[in-house]
Amino acid sequence: MKILIIQQKMIGDVLTSSMLFEALKAQHPNAELHYLINTHTFSVVEHNPFIDTIVFFTKEHESSKLALLKLAKSIRREHYDVVIDVYSKLSSNIISLFSGAKTKISYYKSYTSALYTHNIKRKPTATSTDGLAVEHRLQLLEPLEIHQTNATPKIYLTNQEIANSASILERNGIHLDQPLYMISVLGSGVNKTYPFKYMAKVIDSVIKTTKGQVLFNYIPNQATEARAIYELCKPEHQKNIHFDVFAKDLRGFLAITSHCDALIGNxxxxxxxxxxxxxxxxxxxxxxxxxxxxxxxxxxxHVNVHLKTYAPALYAGKADKEMKREALSLYKSFKPSYFIEKLQIFLNQTLADRPKLNI
Structure with a gap:
């Protein structure tokens, strides 16, 4: 059996959908499994032992109808038995249509249902602790008689990557035998970024509670914003922040994060x-x-905090996404004092779980 899974666009989506490969291999160990993804998302599935071949969807495919058509024709020449279209947008609709696969699975949409042999209606509410993003993807395996109810996406690092990142940290004065925390100081956009002065209070609480070392997760073009948050932290805590220690690429970030006691932030x-x-x-x-x-x-x-928990009246009669245009004003209401105690409990647990050194 030869199977193609299509999941374009975002890194988080590609990572989440990658869990399908382990489930497929468990049921069909001899199946040949291919994954069609955008080039920039490869880092989160590199070295995944359950994926046999990566097929790249490039910027050219995205911008050129001719290039997309050529890709679709190359997919057809692979003679896939099954295509699972997780992305379910125009480009993947075209690829699925041209694939020639006997079994084509995607999510139900009235205007594309004729393209697929199986159209899966997403369940409205989660029935497990994994969340709907996971459960919806697992539903796509049901036409193949795989009725898995939970799964966890995994990233696979090599021993060399882990060793190299440890050396980088140590050369920069970071002690791996002491608590180390990665802070996701910035979100993917303004309406997903906790206010700077509030984030600084969170970082101050991390350092005060753990006496730990802190790394900032940001990319070079976000340095100004990250520096602004650093400057808002208490001067006595800034010495614990290794501001200039960050990875040059995504695999580097993953390897450095693997040495941390926790990742905290947006x-x-x-x-x-x-x-x-x-x-x-x-x-x-x-x-x-x-x-x-x-x-x-x-x-x-894994702990989550959301304004809705602490100020439910703000959400009365409204769906979360209806609040998108009010995100910035809502963020001002989401003061760290709501969850600082919960954060401190979490931090103390990370300290308790650290390996004990033999003296």
Missing amino acids: EGGAINMAKALGIKTFAIFSPWIDTETWGAVENSN
């Missing part, structure tokens, strides 16, 4: 990647993001 791709590495997370959700989709998993290792 909910988003970094939080999901940390979870896939088995790292503890404390996620601050944007006021308009639905926690049931991306943050249902919550235990001592």
Whole structure:
């Protein structure tokens, strides 16, 4: 059996959908499994042992109808038995149509249902702690008689990547035998970024509670914003922040994060990647993001906070996404005092879980 899974666009989506490969291999160990993804998302599935071949969807495919058609024709020459279109947008509709696969699976949409042999209606509410983002993807396996109810995306690092990142940290004065925390200081946009002065208070609480070392997760073009948050932290805590220690690429970030006791900050791709590495997370959700989709998993290792929990009256009669245009004003209401105690409990647990050194 030869299967193609299509999941274009965002890194978080590509990572989440990658869990389907392990489930497929468990049921069909001899199946040949291919993954069609955007080039820039490759880092989160590199070295995944359950994926046999990566097919890249490039910027050229995105901008040129002719290039997209050529890709679709090349897909047809692969003679896939099954195509699972998780992305379910125009480009993947075309690829699925041209594939010639006997079994074509996607989510139900009235205007594309004729293209697929199986159209899956998404369940409205989560029935497990994994969240709807996971459960909806697992539904796509049901036509193949795979009825899995839970799964966890995983990122696979090599021993060399882990060793190299440890050396980088140590050369920069970071002690791996002491608490180390990665802070996701910025979201993917303004309406997903916790206010700077509030984030500084969160960082101050991390350092005060743990006496730990802190790294900032940001990319070079975000340095000005990240520096602004650093400057808002208490002067006595700034010495614990290794501001200039950050990875040059995504695999580097993943390897560095693997050495951290936890990743704390804005909910988003970094939080999901940390979870896939088995790292503890404390996620601050944007006021308009639905926690049931991306943050249902919550235990001592993974904690989520959302304004709706503390000020439900603001959401009366409204869906979270209706609040998107009010995100900035809602953020002002989402004061750190609401959840600082919860954060401190989480931090103390990370300290308790650190390996004990033999003296």
